[in-house]
Amino acid sequence: MPTKSAKKAVETADRGVKPVRRRLSPAERRIQIIEAARALFCEGGLALVSMRNIARRVGITQAAIYQHFEDKDAILFAIAEEFFTRLIEDGMEKSNEEADPIARLKRGLRGYIEVGLSRPDEYRLVFMTNVPGFKRRGMHRVPPGEEAPVELTKGKIAYAFLQEQVRDLIGSGLLCKGDPEVVAEAVWAAIHGIVSLILTHLDFPWAREELIETQLRILFDGLLPDGSPSRGKVQAASPKA
Amino acid sequence: MPTKSAKKAVETADRGVKPVRRRLSPAERRIQIIEAARALFCEGGLALVSMRNIARRVGITQAAIYQHFEDKDAILFAIAEEFFTRLIEDGMEKSNEEADPIARLKRGLRGYIEVGLSRPDEYRLVFMTNVPGFKRRGMHRVPPGEEAPVELTKGKIAYAFLQEQVRDLIGSGLLCKGDPEVVAEAVWAAIHGIVSLILTHLDFPWAREELIETQLRILFDGLLPDGSPSRGKVQAASPKA
DNA sequence: CCTGTTACCGAACAGCGTTTATTTAATGTC
DNA sequence: GACATTAAATAAACGCTGTTCGGTAACAGG
Numbered sequence: 302m303p304t305k306s307a308k309k310a311v312e313t314a315d316r317g318v319k320p321v322r323r324r325l326s327p328a329e330r331r332i333q334i335i336e337a338a339r340a341l342f343c344e345g346g347l348a349l350v351s352m353r354n355i356a357r358r359v360g361i362t363q364a365a366i367y368q369h370f371e372d373k374d375a376i377l378f379a380i381a382e383e384f385f386t387r388l389i390e391d392g393m394e395k396s397n398e399e400a401d402p403i404a405r406l407k408r409g410l411r412g413y414i415e416v417g418l419s420r421p422d423e424y425r426l427v428f429m430t431n432v433p434g435f436k437r438r439g440m441h442r443v444p445p446g447e448e449a450p451v452e453l454t455k456g457k458i459a460y461a462f463l464q465e466q467v468r469d470l471i472g473s474g475l476l477c478k479g480d481p482e483v484v485a486e487a488v489w490a491a492i493h494g495i496v497s498l499i500l501t502h503l504d505f506p507w508a509r510e511e512l513i514e515t516q517l518r519i520l521f522d523g524l525l526p527d528g529s530p531s532r533g534k535v536q537a538a539s540p541k542a
Numbered sequence: 543m544p545t546k547s548a549k550k551a552v553e554t555a556d557r558g559v560k561p562v563r564r565r566l567s568p569a570e571r572r573i574q575i576i577e578a579a580r581a582l583f584c585e586g587g588l589a590l591v592s593m594r595n596i597a598r599r600v601g602i603t604q605a606a607i608y609q610h611f612e613d614k615d616a617i618l619f620a621i622a623e624e625f626f627t628r629l630i631e632d633g634m635e636k637s638n639e640e641a642d643p644i645a646r647l648k649r650g651l652r653g654y655i656e657v658g659l660s661r662p663d664e665y666r667l668v669f670m671t672n673v674p675g676f677k678r679r680g681m682h683r684v685p686p687g688e689e690a691p692v693e694l695t696k697g698k699i700a701y702a703f704l705q706e707q708v709r710d711l712i713g714s715g716l717l718c719k720g721d722p723e724v725v726a727e728a729v730w731a732a733i734h735g736i737v738s739l740i741l742t743h744l745d746f747p748w749a750r751e752e753l754i755e756t757q758l759r760i761l762f763d764g765l766l767p768d769g770s771p772s773r774g775k776v777q778a779a780s781p782k783a
Numbered sequence: 784c785c786t787g788t789t790a791c792c793g794a795a796c797a798g799c800g801t802t803t804a805t806t807t808a809a810t811g812t813c
Numbered sequence: 814g815a816c817a818t819t820a821a822a823t824a825a826a827c828g829c830t831g832t833t834c835g836g837t838a839a840c841a842g843g
Contacts, residue, residue: 498727515720516728
């Protein structure tokens, strides 16, 4: 949409009159490119992340990027992986602050929501946008990179973390019975629904905290067995940073 | 991504050597354009819906479309509106088959899920894709068309339908107390999460019905007051058509 | 110092959404 | 039936996009 622009805030990086070209090691360039892409992405969303914009920032031509990345998608994938890493670290960190396993789960879910809301563009990229061609390198897929078939996607790790907790809770009778896999999916769906909902209607003036608490209360009231002492209680929001 | 094509299955519509141009009434052309766009959309998702492809199908040039639609987004919006209409009609129809208000709500939610899963591309378009520039003509926004400021978006109607049911249920004490608006959002989030989850991982081999039932059970167990006779029961799936 | 390797550039291709000036078909009105 | 008006259509262009290709030049090892 070349009409509604506001795109050209991208710095020309005119590196002098002489196009004296500097070679960098692939490792360095790779990092430069990812960082430039991430910066553009955070500034104006996916729309700003074009090969030419990235190249302009790095100070090379767009064609040079293909020396380091197979695709534009490969760059986005790198960004997504970084986001997942944050998601995992935040979730684990928050979770480990709690001793009670139910509280642990709640904290982890809260952490997920908070990360999602604090990095809306990345969340959308990973979970809400079917990036045209983002070749399904998602939660349940392996990365297509021929070079790294060992390392699974961070998304799988993040999801396995949730699955494990749910499995343990059901195993020890703290959560209602049911196929742990299915319950885990259901839990994730409920949480994702909240984040997705808020991100889709960013303009809508609702009280986020109230909505989040309501959702968590409903979710855990539905999950916990009838006599559980945790029923009806809502985990307090984590202290604002 | 001009590389991995498979795009050119779009029929050239070369209407003879003579470019004898036929004028059609705006109403007719408008329908033609929407239908062409919808067809392309269903065939290959958003990627195939380009102004040039639409025009080729209709048998006009791409510029002519702008006589009938302000934007590409306006075309997508029209598709979305049609989808919402289906969502509303299906939901209401299914709902009205039930007498018990709780069962009514369950049926409506089931209807929503089924429509979403049966029309994945449209669901993604409306609820999961931040169409670049889809100028936030979403659930909570009015359409920007200057010509029709009276008619609100179908999305608002659909959502109001859910809100009303939740409000009534809370009012009559059948659902746990809480701000009806917030509870309605939470319910929608849970349901949307399920659809979104399944659509995002279409390849993942899970039992959909089981996942849907689990989610609905958890949701309603969380919503219903402790002594409610409906607790723990799951509404049976609607008979396959 | 010479020689490979390869990171990089310049130019191009095909597609995209959109705009402009221009043509031409259809529809009144006399 | 002839003429003026209206607006649906066109052709061509603009600037953007992702990607490819042939050549160049910078660095590394000998």
